[in-house]
Amino acid sequence: MSEARLDLGWVRVFEAVGRLGSLTAAAQELGLSQPAVSYTVRTLEQLLGATLLERGHRGSALSPAGERLHRAARAAVAELDAGARAVRRMSRRPVVRLFTDYGFASFWMMPRVAQFRQVRPDTEVHIIASAAADPGADEAEDVAVLFGARTDFGAGATQLFEERVFPVCSPHFAARHGLGENPDAAPGRLAGLPLLHLDSTPHPRWFTWRDWFAALDLAREPGAGDLSLNTYGLVVQAAIADQGVALGWAGLIDGALADGTLVAVGPALARPESGYWVRPGPEPSGPARELIDWILGEA
Structure with missing residues (x-):
């Protein structure tokens, strides 16, 4: 006879309990009451016929059966969260972050932003300007336009002027x-x-x-x-x-x-x-590459 399928409402609760090692901490993270989290775990144990948590005065530790189930729950939560992020990105306009200094942002990029919007009206450009834009800094940008010497940049950078x-x-x-x-x-x-x-x-x-x-x-x-x-x-x-x-x-x-x-x-x-160089981020998106191509064409 086939086994009954589990209702998956417990997955995120059990993942948090196993990761945090505490029913109370899991409840606080999830915005639930501690009794509600405890009830979810006890119900799951009854359905599976196995002890999942070894409860003690200093918290709860996963049993061998609990560790096996927690690995599956952790992978499921990670996959679901990644899928949700991807779906949200699909429903939003793509955003490209451009990191540069005040001079380039004010005198070169800002007068031309409207032109790029005409070419890619579905892409938003967020300009992040800094007075001390360092070519050696590891900024979390999609595109960077920085001032420096050729030796400051890797092979992926292209000189604008x-x-x-x-x-x-x-x-x-x-x-x-x-x-x-x-x-x-x-x-x-x-x-x-x-x-x-x-x-x-x-x-x-x-x-x-x-x-x-x-x-x-x-x-x-x-x-x-x-x-x-x-x-x-x-x-x-x-x-x-x-x-x-x-x-x-x-x-x-x-x-x-x-x-x-x-x-x-x-x-x-x-x-x-020496001069200004355009450098793509570690994993440039399609819109980021389009912005780079447009900047190079303008320059």
Whole structure:
């Protein structure tokens, strides 16, 4: 004669009891009363004709029969929970997390988010920006766009654009200080003007004003009129507000140059092996790969 099938309402209760080793702890985790959990286990023991828990003053331990049944319950709960998560994901719009720094988020990504939405209206992009986005950090992102050198990234990263900087300021500031009159004299003239510094880390990976002047064989120490700011967005805003001259990063500052908000007032300094890189997460989803392809196409 075939055996009667068990009602599976006990599975999650027994899995919690065996995992926690306590009827009371299992009840608290499941939001049930301790008597209800105890009744479920006793009923299961009666149906199976076997002792599943060895009860003691310090809790409950699984008997050999209980250990065998708990392995099956644990596997069933894990499989059911995984299936439920998958079904929930199917009913939601896919979300792609993009980890980057404030500069890239503000000046490159945000102006283009609407364009990506037109291409993939069913995908949400969550931009996670940080002032100290480290290329060596193990962030739990789907896609990362980070600044660094080629050696900072593995084979899976692709360079978007190289590091290339040049002095920029507002048109009014340039006119007031005669920066557009003689381009050859610009480096020496800039040495006597207020400079805007990006000062967000003790050991910057990017070009600084010291690097720019050194490349032109000029010495220039920070002056009393200089201003240091901890995000690139503030540096650009200060330049637009006639506060001084900033280093403009090609790829980030292009829009401000195109609309005339800022003007270039000196030669460029480039470092091809450095710049912004796009890096996929450990297991990129289909929408994440589509976002990567779109970013590469835009850049």
